[in-house]
Amino acid sequence: MSDTAAQQTGYQAWLEYHRITPGELVEQYAVYSGIVCTEKDEVIQSAVLELSRGISKMLGKEIGEGRAVIALGTFGGGNELVDRAFGEETRSAVVHEGFAITTDQASGNIVVGASSASGVLYGVFHLLRLFSTHQSVKALDVIENPVNMLRMINQWDNIDGSIERGYAGKSIFFENNRITEDLTRVRDYARLLASSGLNAISINNVNVHQWETKFLTEEYLPDVARVAGVFRSYGIKLFLSVNYASPLEIGGLSTADPLDPAVREWWRVKAAEVYAAIPDFGGFLVKADSENRPGPFTYDRDHADGSNMLAEALKPYGGIVIWRCFVYNCKQDWRDRATDRARAAYDHFKPLDGRFMDNVILQVKNGPMDFQVREPVSPLIGAMETTNQMIEFQITQEYTGQQRHLCYLVPQWKEVLDFETYAKGEGSSIKRIVDGSLHGNRLSGFAAVSNIGNDVNWTGHLLAQANLYGYGRLAWNPELSAEEIAEEWIRMTLGGDEKLVSVVLSMLMHSWSIYEAYTSPLGVGWMVNPDHHYGPNVDGYEYSKWGTYHFADCHGIGVDRTKATGTGYAAQYKGNNYDTYESVENCPDELLLFFHHVPYTHVLHSGQTVIQHIYNTHFEGVERAEQLTAKWASLEGSMGELVHMHVADRLAEQAAHAKEWRDMINTYFFRKSGIEDAMGRKIY
């Protein structure tokens, strides 16, 4: 692909490195005549390559004429410029993957130093970000450390090339039941991940089917090792999702009982084989006893037994077990109003606190249900004081428009991360739990389900790249604002035209609220078509086995999850949160129907009735979706024509589909409640 064509497609994403037009900045950046690096480590060599490629692309020429250099290396790694630039105080402030950057005022040299090769790479990407967002590098004095230790991405890719909940083409990892031969695209993905700050990846779907189970065998391990090698050069550790029933399915054993000595031995041997092939292998990601996946429940064991068994096998090699808490009864009877899927993760795992080995991490979804456009924060996060936990987000837009609708998710994630849990009294925000600081966990961090596939622009909807980028940035530093991240992404990807930046920033920042407006109201969720989860279907999950109900009748709607009269879910929250959610008066509007069943005439804090809120938000949501198309139209000419057209098409589709949402939701509730829209708008 030519550079121009690539730019027209978004393939380079935020590593586009747009040419900087002559002027003050070019002169500032062009002083650098070379890169000084003495270390041969492959991650550091990646850093050199990235830096050279990025700068020469921005300047339109190879580095090579100027009066200063960019020096990089690890502290004490042999690069004199690095060792001279940073004093002991700086060095000790930089932790494992962190970095420092300074501009030497005398020479004008920029020096990137770190205590590890990965740190050097992150430092270089930081420097490139400064360049490509057109910031001054004349007086840099930066120290950055990642806030979260594990910053992971989960691929839900299957060996047949399909991707569960993938909306951007087929897998870049697998095709024809093999691991892809040509790993060029995987390498480019590693660049994107590392540049946003990520350091871990699981490459196969958590639903591990027959073929993927064999990844642990010599038939596939050499290919897995090949992929691990690509990620290694960008400082990213490779994990595998494993099938809990592997000892049965590929081991020839008659059980997968975690307390069975033969099973334990099988996993020990298997771990040794994996580490022989991949010495820095990250570990296993496990979905067990969930949605028909096998697990320890089959053998009357619990999830501590199950995960500890795997942790024991991995421990000698420094490997870890990431154990998902998405465990619930997926064969519920819709007639049973006592069972509440929202309770399940807490009910299953909270009693096990203290029983997990220290190389087990529980991976908990951000909300108690499943990545709805609006959910409360999972009460399990922080509730286990002596257990490692990490949070799981979903970048792929399963329930938020499937990359056909614009939905910038960073604001949602920020709300979650800033949520006060009261786990240890005030100051117990989610971000302090998942960074390990609140409970002093040894292991902690972020995971998220990827939104990429082999579409040329990676994410189907070009603007959905901002979610992938934003996830990485937030995992690195949850204090970054959603606006800062969005603006970085826009400038790096689309360029620095100020009108463009301001318009796209506004579009991104409003998009979640717009999507929420015309879809499921007031936190109730799930009004989507079953299976594929795209498009409106108010009763789509109402009479199902999935534990996903709204209980709308001709009088009212919502799920009573109070302790007083409902399922008791609200009591899983601590302190003020319990009081807030338990009370219909105090419960925030946006979660009202998640916690309470109320009449359509119930008056919200906003002053509107529930039914009028539904009508209003759905009419307004469509208008706002239409405004997105108008805003984007105003940017014609300020970017490549193809990119502009591509996004314009998606936005037009979104605006049309938003009308489907509006009309189905409004019609459903008008027919059910019999209450007219106070403003007399058209409802069918």
Next chain:
Amino acid sequence: MSDTAAQQTGYQAWLEYHRITPGELVEQYAVYSGIVCTEKDEVIQSAVLELSRGISKMLGKEIGEGRAVIALGTFGGGNELVDRAFGEETRSAVVHEGFAITTDQASGNIVVGASSASGVLYGVFHLLRLFSTHQSVKALDVIENPVNMLRMINQWDNIDGSIERGYAGKSIFFENNRITEDLTRVRDYARLLASSGLNAISINNVNVHQWETKFLTEEYLPDVARVAGVFRSYGIKLFLSVNYASPLEIGGLSTADPLDPAVREWWRVKAAEVYAAIPDFGGFLVKADSENRPGPFTYDRDHADGSNMLAEALKPYGGIVIWRCFVYNCKQDWRDRATDRARAAYDHFKPLDGRFMDNVILQVKNGPMDFQVREPVSPLIGAMETTNQMIEFQITQEYTGQQRHLCYLVPQWKEVLDFETYAKGEGSSIKRIVDGSLHGNRLSGFAAVSNIGNDVNWTGHLLAQANLYGYGRLAWNPELSAEEIAEEWIRMTLGGDEKLVSVVLSMLMHSWSIYEAYTSPLGVGWMVNPDHHYGPNVDGYEYSKWGTYHFADCHGIGVDRTKATGTGYAAQYKGNNYDTYESVENCPDELLLFFHHVPYTHVLHSGQTVIQHIYNTHFEGVERAEQLTAKWASLEGSMGELVHMHVADRLAEQAAHAKEWRDMINTYFFRKSGIEDAMGRKIY
């Protein structure tokens, strides 16, 4: 498979020929020492084979000792016994596929005579039916002619082995993208079809996909001819479903415009090639301009243009075009209440009356929608005085329980056939239209979508065999009662135990009404899960593009199809029918919601309100489904254990699933109407 095993599986279906226990009947039947037949025609040889096989199986020995013979042959075909047995009056009373049977009182010989080889075969199957239902053959004096000329079955089989709307395994015709090598099973199917009276088959799905389009090419024609040969030996003509766009897809032309000379020439050449391979080829079955299939509309031509073009190509060979009238807008906007799918067939075709060639037959579904458990009769049937028409039923239980629920459909078909259309005043029943007598059509008849697959018992649910058998019998003679047909099938398939006969007969005869009771109420239809159409989903098709709505709100339900205030569909009916359907007072309860939107409190002719009718029928429907299991349980020991267990399993599944239907439907309407069940039963 051993005979016993086969009997245990139902593979032989109604050709089981249960051993007749010694007694009066055996002595009566055992007098026959041989079969006298002088003709070598392959259909007559099939008749000989069937007769010999059937009798020896019933008697448990080869024919060969006795004082009389069974003689068979065509009139004047060289068999003296035949020629002696029937006088001129009888001969002239027997039409093309008819037959006469007589018992010669002097010799005791039974003589089967016919004017065609097929007639001989039908006569033999008739005789075998007498034997296997244990009737006296001492004084036979039978003349039978088929009432309908075309008695056809439509397979919806695809070349990949799948069957659209198939519920009994994979295709017996196709596997691995080829026509099946071993045609043993196809031959056994031909026996079943011929023995029930059928004489035509189309072997591939009316949705003709890429590969099946090539059936008309030399790549597939030899294999198609092989299949035609199997059916030929049982008097059954083979048809193919064809892709209207064939000239484009396999012909290399740039158009399929029916008025384009090159297109017409292409089809003429193609017809010549097909007839060169299969000299008695039946013709083409066509689904055009329907559900995304190509058709003449693409070229601004109408369906007379399209079908006549094909008819012209087939005419030199005596071939016919069967053109389906299932044409409607399948991308309707659910917000548009003026467009009515029920109107579509009439609106499309009625204006074309008189424009079709005489070797075109329009195939019209029995109802205006799509094989719902209850629909009015299609007003198009009989409305075109100078156009050949045939009726299409659906044996495969797409909307009637998918062969997991028991639903004997012959009573439904009888209601349709007996329906008075007033097409030419009183006496214009559907059966008189489709047998061609009312309008004096040259071509006419029955078609139906098959319910068989490669399940050992053919139909998945053993008792669903009665629908296939019943369809054939009814096509032969619409005057047969549903009870007669059911009883024949029971005796021939399961044996003649009187309790068994009476219990199964009662089960079959009530089954349609039971299924209707716990599914969609009062003719409204469509409350099923989209796509696969199994199981309850009240709003499943409510906000869809398929034209399938019930418009339930908190006040009432139903579709206003009156001329006065609705879509005007009711005005497509003639005479009294229009008056009956147009009036909410006169409209029969079972179709009320098809024609009218009424409040839940509307009082039916039954004296119940609509809402109470819904509750009552759904509670009763489940009770009655449970009674089916009890009735069947009482038959343990009166048939093979495996057969009994198989049906018991299906009935248990039905009873459980009926509860899902009951609870979802009742809950939906309780939540929507807010009206309590007068009897205070449990609604969720």
